[in-house]
Amino acid sequence: xxxxxxxxVDGTITDQNRIISPDAMKNIKNGIEKGLxxxxxxGNVIPVMFGLKTFLGINGPVFGENGGIMYYNGKIEKFFSKxxxxxxxxxxxxxxxATAYFTNQWRETSAAFSMDPGDVxxxxxxxxxxxxxxxxxxxxxxxxxxxxxxxxxxxxxxNLYGLNWDEILVxxxxxxxxxxxxxxxKKACPANATNTIKSLSDYISPESYGNEIGDIMLKFxxxx
Amino acid sequence: xxxxxxxxVDGTITDQNRIISPDAMKNIKNGIEKGLxxxxxxGNVIPVMFGLKTFLGINGPVFGENGGIMYYNGKIEKFFSKxxxxxxxxxxxxxxxATAYFTNQWRETSAAFSMDPGDVxxxxxxxxxxxxxxxxxxxxxxxxxxxxxxxxxxxxxxNLYGLNWDEILVxxxxxxxxxxxxxxxKKACPANATNTIKSLSDYISPESYGNEIGDIMLKFxxxx
Numbered sequence: 001x002x003x004x005x006x007x008x009v010d011g012t013i014t015d016q017n018r019i020i021s022p023d024a025m026k027n028i029k030n031g032i033e034k035g036l037x038x039x040x041x042x043g044n045v046i047p048v049m050f051g052l053k054t055f056l057g058i059n060g061p062v063f064g065e066n067g068g069i070m071y072y073n074g075k076i077e078k079f080f081s082k083x084x085x086x087x088x089x090x091x092x093x094x095x096x097x098a099t100a101y102f103t104n105q106w107r108e109t110s111a112a113f114s115m116d117p118g119d120v121x122x123x124x125x126x127x128x129x130x131x132x133x134x135x136x137x138x139x140x141x142x143x144x145x146x147x148x149x150x151x152x153x154x155x156x157x158x159n160l161y162g163l164n165w166d167e168i169l170v171x172x173x174x175x176x177x178x179x180x181x182x183x184x185x186k187k188a189c190p191a192n193a194t195n196t197i198k199s200l201s202d203y204i205s206p207e208s209y210g211n212e213i214g215d216i217m218l219k220f221x222x223x224x
Numbered sequence: 225x226x227x228x229x230x231x232x233v234d235g236t237i238t239d240q241n242r243i244i245s246p247d248a249m250k251n252i253k254n255g256i257e258k259g260l261x262x263x264x265x266x267g268n269v270i271p272v273m274f275g276l277k278t279f280l281g282i283n284g285p286v287f288g289e290n291g292g293i294m295y296y297n298g299k300i301e302k303f304f305s306k307x308x309x310x311x312x313x314x315x316x317x318x319x320x321x322a323t324a325y326f327t328n329q330w331r332e333t334s335a336a337f338s339m340d341p342g343d344v345x346x347x348x349x350x351x352x353x354x355x356x357x358x359x360x361x362x363x364x365x366x367x368x369x370x371x372x373x374x375x376x377x378x379x380x381x382x383n384l385y386g387l388n389w390d391e392i393l394v395x396x397x398x399x400x401x402x403x404x405x406x407x408x409x410k411k412a413c414p415a416n417a418t419n420t421i422k423s424l425s426d427y428i429s430p431e432s433y434g435n436e437i438g439d440i441m442l443k444f445x446x447x448x
Contacts, residue, residue: 019253019281022246029243047330048275051268055276057243074326102298106271106330 002186002220004060004163005031006154008172009042009052010139011192013210018139021210025056028213031222032059037161039063041153043137043176045106046071060157066135066142066176067153068109072160078108079152085111085143088130092123101140111143137176151179169220171213173197188216226410226444228284228387229255230378232396233266233276234363235416237434242363245434249280252437255446256283261385263287265377267361267400269330270295284381290359290366290400291377292333296384303376304333309367312354313337316347325364335367361400375403393444395437397421412440 007013013024028038039060040052046064050071053062061072068080089111092098096119101112115123123141127134133144150172158168168185170177173193181187181200188203190212198204203219205212217223231237237248252262263284264276270288274295277286285296292304313335316322320343325336339347347365351358357368374396382392392409394401397417405411405424412427414436422428427443429436441447 014279017281018278020244020249020279022249025244025246025249044275045271047269047271047327048278050327051272051275052279054242054272055238055244057241103271103274 001167002036002169002222003167004037004039004157004161004169005217005222006039006041006060006157006168006170006180006185007213008150008174008177009040009044010137011173011209012171012190013040013213015209020056021213024210024213026214027217027223028056028058030214031217032057034222036222039153039157041067041150041180043112043135043140043142045103046076046108047106048103061160063150063153065107065110066137066144066148067150068144068148070153070156076108079156080109080145080148082107082109082111084130084145085109085132088127088132088143089113092126095126096123098123098141109145109148112140113143114140135176136174138174142176149179150177151183154180154183154185169216169222171216186220188212188219225391226260226393226446227391228261228263228381228385228393229441229446230263230265230284230381230392230394230404230409231437232374232398232401233264233268234361235397235433236395236414237264237437239433244280245437248434248437250438251441251447252280252282254438255441256281258446260446263377263381265291265374265404267336267359267364267366269327270300270332271330272327285384287374287377289331289334290361290368290372291374292368292372294377294380300332302332303380304369304372306331306333306335308354308369309333309335309356312351312356312367316350319350320347322347322365333369333372336364337367338364359400360398362398366400373403374401375407378404378407378409393440393446395440410444412436412443 037060041063049062049064097116135142165184189201192208205215261284265287273286273288321340389408411425413425416432429439
């Protein structure tokens with residue numbers, strides 16, 4: 001039985017323009033009323049995730065920076081440091097088109113940037129030398145510490161709530177969701193997910209961009 | 225003709241638990257599709273407002289800290305300083321039950337706190353001595369610089385967009401909305417508004433907590 005559902009935000013509960021799906025909102029509310037716990041994990045910054053928790057009525061912890069930082073029980077907890085990612089961003093800004101992203105002022109454990117597609121290979125190679133990962137969340141690139149990813153966050157939830165793997169259901173659509181889709185949890189995705197995410201999923205919904213949430217809840221018997 | 229609609233957030237597009245009304249979301253989207261510009265002004269911090277702009281698809285600027293700070297065109301603009309409000313908060317924490325609010329770490333122009341109801345008069349008296357205002361947004365108390373309020377933000381929008389007063393419609397429900405309800409703009413409120421807001425409104429909707437947005441748009445001929 002699924003006790004905990006962990007949702008990516010962009011493309012999973014939002015449309016292509018990042019607007020939250022009112023249908024997803026209703027089903028999140030319905031799920032919580034049925035006793036489900038829900039968390040959000042996104043590449044976004046923690047004050048934005050704090051806002052989403054408030055305004056969507058999310059009952060579980062919310063994670064920002066792809067799992068590096070959590071807001072739970074009125075407190076923020078950081079699991080990694082931003083020092084190395086920011087130093088790396090400073091460096092690649094001098095050797096590539098990498099440009100710091102606006103929300104970096106609120107980042108605590110990672111750095112975000114944009115770059116020309118032609119620079120991806122070069123910057124990836126440099127990141128390996130620095131023992132860092134770069135991850136594309138479709139809306140921006142993220143520089144992450146080793147071990148900082150959404151699977152890290154899922155493990156924290158598992159321990160906090162004393163869950164078994166098969167009591168956890170994750171939903172996501174893009175590359176930065178891969179680590180949590182490689183865990184022995186239940187996995188579902190919308191029709192707009194990447195091929196990798198689809199290949200790792202127990203269930204691929206025919207619905208997209210937030211409209212799949214209700215369908216997934218039916219499939220996993222969260223909603224009747 | 226209304227060209228610009230300025231919305232308070234808590235209690236105006238959310239329910240009592242601060243959860244965004246899916247009905248308000250749909251009507252915000254409908255209004256924007258009809259050519260309306262929409263801004264949000266709240267006591268919340270600017271990264272949360274930045275998140276709301278993104279996730280609700282708001283097309284106008286968004287203001288945090290009751291009007292003291294704006295996110296517009298990819299940039300943040302501060303109109304006041306946080307120095308004096310934070311010094312005042314430090315002081316009243318020593319003479320009353322005032323306790324800093326969690327989101328102060330992201331505040332740039334004002335300070336937020338909670339206090340026992342019995343301390344309101346004492347803290348108000350001190351604020352006057354310091355030439356500061358304290359304002360209740362129902363969810364927290366705000367320490368504001370003189371002149372820092374939602375009317376200040378409405379004036380900025382008026383100038384940015386070259387509007388006449390009667391092309392602007394404001395909607396709000398509580399004390400921190402009073403300054404913008406004293407401007408010569410059009411005013412509307414939900415049924416859950418304070419008596420002061422109701423007495424200043426051109427239209428009091430029979431609907432509440434976000435469900436009034438569509439009704440107000442009909443009343444002011446924004447939606448057919």
